[in-house]
Amino acid sequence: MPLTRSVSVLFVCVHNAGRSQMAAGFLSRLAGDRVEVRSAGSLPADRVNPAAVEAMREVGIDIGDQKPKALTDGAVQASDYVITMGCGDACPVFPGKKYLDWKLEDPAGKGVDSVRPIRDEIRARIEALIAEIDAL
Numbered sequence: 001m002p003l004t005r006s007v008s009v010l011f012v013c014v015h016n017a018g019r020s021q022m023a024a025g026f027l028s029r030l031a032g033d034r035v036e037v038r039s040a041g042s043l044p045a046d047r048v049n050p051a052a053v054e055a056m057r058e059v060g061i062d063i064g065d066q067k068p069k070a071l072t073d074g075a076v077q078a079s080d081y082v083i084t085m086g087c088g089d090a091c092p093v094f095p096g097k098k099y100l101d102w103k104l105e106d107p108a109g110k111g112v113d114s115v116r117p118i119r120d121e122i123r124a125r126i127e128a129l130i131a132e133i134d135a136l
Contacts, residue, residue: 007133008036010079012091016041016068018049018107019085022119025056025063026126040075044068055115
C-alpha cells in the first residue's frame with residue numbers, strides 16, 4: 001500500500017558535513033516529496049566536506065549548496081525516523097521515534113577516492129530505507 005502521509009527523516013552525524021549530508025541528498029533525490037528530509041550535527045562544521053560534495057556530484061546530486069546545521073530537540077521531535085551516524089550520546093531520545101544507528105566510516109579528512117565507497121554504502125542504505133517507508 002503506498003504511503004499516504006509524509007514521513008520525516010533526520011540524519012545526524014557529528015559535523016553534518018559528510019555522511020548525513022550525503023544521506024539527505026540521496027533521500028531527497030530518490031524519494032522526492034514522499035519524505036521530508038532533515039540533517040544536523042552535534043558539532044556542525046563550517047562547511048560541507050568538499051570530497052563528499054565531489055563524490056555526490058559524480059552521481060548527479062549537488063550538495064554543495066548545503067550548510068551544516070546544529071542538532072536541535074525540535075528537529076528530533078519533528079522527525080519520524082532519526083538516523084545517527086556516529087553522533088554518540090549527543091542525540092536526544094524521544095518516545096515514538098524510530099532510531100537507527102548506521103555504522104559508517106567518517107569521510108572527514110579523506111579524499112574523494114576514499115569517500116566513494118562510503119557514498120555507495122549510504123545509497124544502498126537509503127534504498128532499503130525507502131523500501132521500508134513505502135511498505136508503511
